[in-house]
Amino acid sequence: MAGHAKALTFSEATSSEAFSERFSANGDGNLPRLIAAAVTHVHDLIKQFRPTQDEWRQLIAFLTEVGHASDERRQEWVLLSDLIGASALVEEINSRRPKAATPNTIRGPFFRNDAPERASGSSISLDGVGEPLMVSARVQDLDGLPIAGAEIITWQANGEGFYENQQPDLQPEHNLRGLFRTNADGRFHYRSVMPAGYGVPDDGPVGRLLAEAGYPLRRPAHLHFVVRAKGFETITTHIYDASDPHLAEDALFGVRPELVTSFEAADIGGQRGKTANLTFVMVRAKPGRAG
Secondary structure, three states: OOOOOOOOOOOOOOHHHHHHHHHHOOOOOHHHHHHHHHHHHHHHHHHHHOOOHHHHHHHHHHHHHHHHOOOOOOOHHHHHHHHOOHHHHHHHHHOOOOOOOOOOOOOOOOOOOOOOEOOOOOEOOOOOOOOEEEEEEEEEEOOOOEOOOOEEEEEEOOOOOOOHHHOOOOOOOOOOEEEEEOOOOOEEEEEEEOOOOEEOOOOOHHHHHHHHOOOOOEEOOEEEEEEEOOOEOOEEEEEEEOOOOOHHHOOOOOOOHHHEEOOEEEEEOOEEEEEEEEEEEEOEOOOOOOO
16 A cells, blocks of 8 residues: 555564554653553563463463452552562652652552541550550651651551451451641651551462462561651651561562661550651652652
8 A cells, every 4th residue: 555654564573563663653752662662571471481372361361350359449450569569669760869868668559548637646546456556756857857737647457467448347447547747846646556467468369379479478567658748759658667577578578777667665555565756757849749
């Protein structure tokens, strides 16, 4: 047909180029190039391992099952991204900060954006089950100055290693979740219970596949935080229990030395419990980046 560029004939040798040529011709920006590069890697893997049609259908069935396992309470795609280190790598590339600043980690699959606001000093443990924990924290900038009015979202597993949205019939709605704001000194505190480490969910397709492959699926005990303040880069991070034996094999690649802290023994309301004293150091947002 005159006037039309001749398309590459699709073959084992030209498969990646044939796709890239067609795809890049119809898109602008970085996304088409990213997709074309991903497809090239997929084609290279197929050529390297030469799967049968049945093996390829098994892979498609796995990906389909991941989609079916995802809903408003459970995000299996996020879990897959987290467990293969993709989420951690994207976070690492996009959140480089000065050494003194609190490093970012990933949110993980159990984050909810609707944590209820609570008064400083209140408890996020709605069922009161577990070893008491008192968390005291300060939010400051790189110069050590307090950041007043910062918004902090926290969430965690309970003493048995389960999040509230994993056990909607066993834990109260929004158990062990809360939103706090710092005072004029950049401080906030709240009561909770000690979280337990846990195995990454293996009742879905992602966990089952990686467990069968012998991949370690343990997470050390930790607290989650998102810290936001106008004019500053948002912090999304974990705080890990220094006494947990699984720090070196965190399945989500989130452990950083700066994020490991000792939970000290203390008397809390007449009960034996633990305390954690934390500091979050924020960085001024660069022009064009959301705070």
